[in-house]
Amino acid sequence: MRVLAIHERSVPISRYQDPVLPSGGLTTSIVAIETDATRDGRTVVGYGFASIGRFAQGGLIRERFAPRLLAADPRDYTDGDGNLDPSRAWTVMMRGEKPGGHGERCVAVGTLDMALWDAAAKAGGLPLHRFLAESLGGRARPMPAVPVYAGGGYPYPQDDVARLGDEMRRLADLGYSRAKIKIGSAPLAQDVKRIDAAQRALPHGGALAVDAMNAYALDEALEAAAALSPLGLWWLEDVCDPLAFDELSAVAAAYPRPIAAGEALFSVAEAKLLDQHGGLRRDRDILLFDPAHCYGLPGYLRIVEALEASGWPRAAFWPHGGHLFTLHVAAALGLGGAEVNPLCFRPFGGLSDGAAPMGGRAAPPESAGIGFETRAELAALFRSLG
């Protein structure tokens, strides 16, 4: 199996269901990896995209990582049977890269890695979660459906609290009893009002997490922790700068309920530093590492294995991202659960068209690969790559 061509483009994305609302000019990269393999008479093409919530990685993909794959001998990225082996392809992409200096190259590699897994699973005729479970052997802990929550709840420029309540009711109508909203950009008193509105809008027995988007300085974080402690939140996420482990540790000492961290950490070395110095508690806290942020699945697996070895339960991992790739990864590895973005980051976030969670869980699609084609708007976008 040979990689014949890699197509890439940057596309705008919005945090809101209504893409007209200002969203900071966010972009992401989409890629298509064209191979010489065919399955059921069709050429196997793998699709992937970069982070949602950061920015596109086109320069790094075009100048460094895609050319290495295209120039490599196919024997360097295939297995003994000639099938595409994404783990070997990952090693090809990382040739010559020095340790450290993750910058955002980790996301560029993660983007291509997603498309490689899509292509490999399609060539094997399996949905990614089954393909992964076979590939990972004893490291897999397959589960048919994944606990999920809906991400969203960004601040609205007008009628914020009322519109947030509407959004939460819409999520509840779609079958989500658990959700996560953003805080940290407004005064704390306003955030407490947002939390109250969101909690009231979710179904009885639901759960609300809040994401401070790394906005707080230490004094602000401690003030927020004190105010939020009595509110019964599911978790408090991204409290301070991603690398301010001393500050996170101080917040953890003051906040008894679960804390979530790790979304903006990119390597196993950073994950170990979080574990050693972030003050997190293995009996309750949540690990958000995102496969697309940390050099793709090979990098993510290293993080899961390193933290499991230091005593973290696999149920603590709830990968950030909110899309089908992380749903497959969570299903194959038996993670705690996964984020889904049913209303924001269109067309990337959310389940297959027409799919809904049942009893708080969602199953990944059963079509071969990741199943991006089960989302009509997303399939059309990928096909536009040529």
Ligand code: MG
């Ligand atoms: Mg976050």
